[in-house]
Amino acid sequence: MQDIEEFIERNREMYIKWLTDFCEIPSVAAQNRGMEEAVGYLDELFEEAFSLKPEKLETSGFPVVFAEMIGKSDKTLSFYNHYDVQPEDPVELWETPAFEPDIRNGKIFARGVADNKGNLIARLAALHAIQQCGEELPVNIKFIFEGEEEIGSLNLPEFAKKYADKIKSDGCVWEFGYRDADGAVQVSLGVKGMLYVELRLKGANTDLHSAQAAIIESPVWKLVWALNTLKDADEKILIPGFYDDIEPVTALEDQLLSQYRLEEEEILKKLELDKFVLDLEGTELKRKHIFEPTCNICGISSGYTGEGTKTVLPSEAMAKLDFRLVPGQDPEKVLRQLRAHLDAQGFKDIAIQVTSSERAARSHPEEAIAGAMIAVAEKYSAKKPNIIPNTPGTGPMYELCQALGIPSASFGVGNFQSNNHAPNENINVEDYIDGIKMIAALVFEFSRQFEPSEGGVR
Template identity: 35%
Template sequence: MFALPGVQAHIRARADQYLEILRTLIRQPSVSAQGRGMVECAGLVARIMNELGMEARVVLSAGHPVILGERAIPGAQRTLLLTSHYDVQPPEPVEAWSCDPFAAESIGERIIGRGATDAKGNLLAILLAVSVLREMGLLPPVHLKFLFDGEEEIGSPSLPEFLERHRAELAADAVLTVDAGLEPPGRPFVWLGSCGLLAVELAARGGASDLHSSKARLVPNAAWRLVWALSTLKDPHERVAIGGFYAPVRPPGPEERRYLEALLWDDAAQQQALGVTGFLGGVTGLAARERMLYQPTCTITGLISGYAGPGHKEVLPSEARAKVEFRLVPDQSPAQVLSQLRAHLDRHGFGDLEVRELAATEPSQAPLDSAIALAVREAAAEVYGMEPAIRPRHESSGRQGTWIGARLGVPAAITGIGPPGWRGHAPDEFITVEHFLRGIAFVADVIWRYATVAR
C-alpha cells in the first residue's frame, strides 16, 4: 500500500544525500548547443542510475549520447517509459548570474545553477522516486524504462532516427515526461499534447551581386521580391492564406473546452507580461485561450537583406532571406504544410523563390482519459493538495512526452516538479529544496498509481 506520509518521511531523512546528488549533476556542464560536457554528463547520469539500482547504459546517436535504462519487475503486466533530458541551455550571459552557473550554490532555499530545474532536478526526481520505492519495498508491478535525451534544448534532431532504431527496446504501454516547473501560484500541471513546428528559410535573388542603388531602375530588387511574396502568406485579418492550411484544423471538443475554461487565465496579466494592450483580433478570455492552443500560426521570425548598419548606403541588394515559422496543431503535418507553401508561392508567381526547411516537429495529442493522465492527476491532487492544470495541448513544440508517445503509439503525459518562476533559460535558474523533495514524492506517487490504481 502506498502511504504518502511514509514516503515523504523517507525522502526527508535522506535529503542531504539527494541534494548532494543534485549538486553533483548541476556541476557537470552539459550544454548541447555548444557540445560542452555531453559525454561526461551522460556517463555521470548512467553511473547515478546504476548506483540507485537501475540498469543503465550510454548509447551513441547521430548527435549527443542518449541514456537508456530499465528496472525490470518480474510478472509485471505493464511498462512505463520515463523520459526527460540531461542537456541544458547555454548559461550566457554569465555576468548576469549571481554565482557561477555550474557551481550549484545555495542562496536561502534556492539551489542556483543551469539545469537546476530544466531538467536535471526533474530527471533526478524520476531516478530518486524509483530508488525510494525500491528501498521501501513499494515498487509496483510495472516495468520501468528510461530514456534521457541529450539534445532537447536544440530540438532533439537525432531523436526520431534513434526512436526508430530502438523501437523494440523502448516498447511501453505509456510515456511520462518530467520536465519544467509548476504553474503560478504553485499549481501542478499535466500537458497531454504539444504543437508541431515547421521552420523554413525563403530566399529571393535579383542581380548576380549587390549593385549601386541607381541600378534599381533596371535590375530587380531581391528585397522587394521577398516582401511581395511574404505579403501573400497572410491576409489583413491574420488568417494564413495558404490553400488547404486550415483544412485539418478542428476546434476543441466538449471535454477539451471544459479544461480550457478551467485554466487560470487573466487577460490583463497576460497582456502586461507580453507588453501589449490587447490581443490580436480583440479576442479575450476563453477565445484567447482557444486561439493560443488550437489555432496554427505563420510567423516571420527574421529578415535579412541589404545594408542595416549605421548611416546610409546606396545599395541594391542581390539577395534577401526570411525565416518563417509555422506552429502546427494536431492533424497538420510539417511535410504537408511545406508542400502547401511551395504550391502557394508557385501559384502566386514566386516559383523562383528558394524554400529551405530548417526544422520540423509533428504535433501530438494524447487521450485525455488515459491511465497515465489519470495517475498524474490523482498524484498531483494528493501531493500538492490541489487539482492540476490540465492542458489538452501546449502552445510550444518539442520532441518529448506526447511526441514520443505518438511515435511509439501509446498514451503519454508531461508534468514537472520545479518551482513557479524558476527562471528557465535565463540567468539564476533555480530549484528550491522543498520543490525538489516534494517532486520526488510526486513522481513516486505517479508511478505507484499508474501501476495499481489507474485502469
C-alpha cells in the same frame, strides 16, 4: 509514502547538487557542445544512484541514454526526458552565467534547469528514494533520455521504429511540467507539432552601396514581402490549405479547456504587456493558445545591424520560422503547401531548409497515466490541478508514444515564470523537491490504476 517523503527531505542538498552539477554542462545540441560530457554525467549518476549501467542507444545523431528497472507487476511506466538544452544567447541578458548554476531567492538559475534537466534529475531522484527506503517497485520502469529535443528530435522517429519493443510501456511520463502562479500543478495530455524552416535568398554576389537600390533587386525587401504573404495582422495564416486537416476539437477536450486556467493577469504583468494578441481574453484566448497552430518568426537577419549608419544594399536575407501544428496537421504536407504558396506568390528564389518536423499528439484523459497524474497532482497542488488537452509547446510525443499506442501525460518542476528558452531560466527549489515526491507518488498511483478494485481507469 511518508518515509519516502522524509528521505527526500533529508537528502535535499544531495538531490540539488545532482541537478546543479548537471546544469554546469553546456549540452547545447544545436552547437554540439558538452554532449558527451552530459552522457558521461548520466552514466556516473546511474552508477552512483542505482549501481546500474545505462545503455547508450546509438542514433544517427546524439545517443539515447536508456535504462530499465524491474518491478513486481507486468505493467511498465516509462519516462521521456532530454539532456540537451537551448543555446544561452542573448548571453548579456543573464544575471548570472547560464552554465554556472546559481541559487538565490529560493530559485535555481541555469540554462536547462527547467527545460529539461530539473525534471530528468527529479525522476532519477524519486526512484533513488524509493529504492533507498527499501520499497519494491510496483511496476517496471524505463528511462528514455534523448539528446536532440531542442533541435527537433530529428533522429527520434528512426529510433522509435528501431527500438519499438524496447521502449514499449503502458504509460509514458512526458518531459515537462509547470506550476501556475497560484501554485496549481499543470497536467498536460499532449503537445503541438512543429515545422521549423529557414528561408534564405540571395541577390547580387556582394553587398552593394545602397545608391544601387534604385535598380538592383533587394533580397531583404523580397523576404519582407514574402513573409507578409504568410500571415496577416489578424494572425490568420494565409498559406492555402494550412487549416484544412486540423482535427475537430472533441466535446471532452473543449470541456477540459473550459476548466483550464490561463492566468492572464499574471502573464501580462510578468511580461510588462497590456494585452494579448488581437486583444483576446477568456475562452477565445485559451482556444487560440491550446487549439490553434502558429506561424512565428524566430529570427530574421540581413545587412548591417551594428551601431551607426551604414548605407548598404544587402546581398542576402534570412529568416527562421516555426509553425506550431495541432492534431491532424502533417508537417511534411505543410512544407509542401508553403513551397507551393511561395512559388505562386512569385518567390521561387526563396530556398527553404527544414530543421525540425514533428506531428502534434494528444492522449485521452481517461487513460491510466492521465488518471494517476491527476490524482497525484491533486495531492501536491494547493489548488485544483490545471489540466490541459495539450500544451502549446512541442515534443516528439507522437513518434515515441501515440504512434506506438502508448498513452502519455506530463507534469514537472517548472513554473509559469521559468523562462524556458530565454535568459535567466529557473525553477523554485521547493517545486524541485516537491517534483521528486510527486514522481515517487506517481509510480505507486500508476500501479493502482490497474488494480481491479479500482476499475483500472478513473
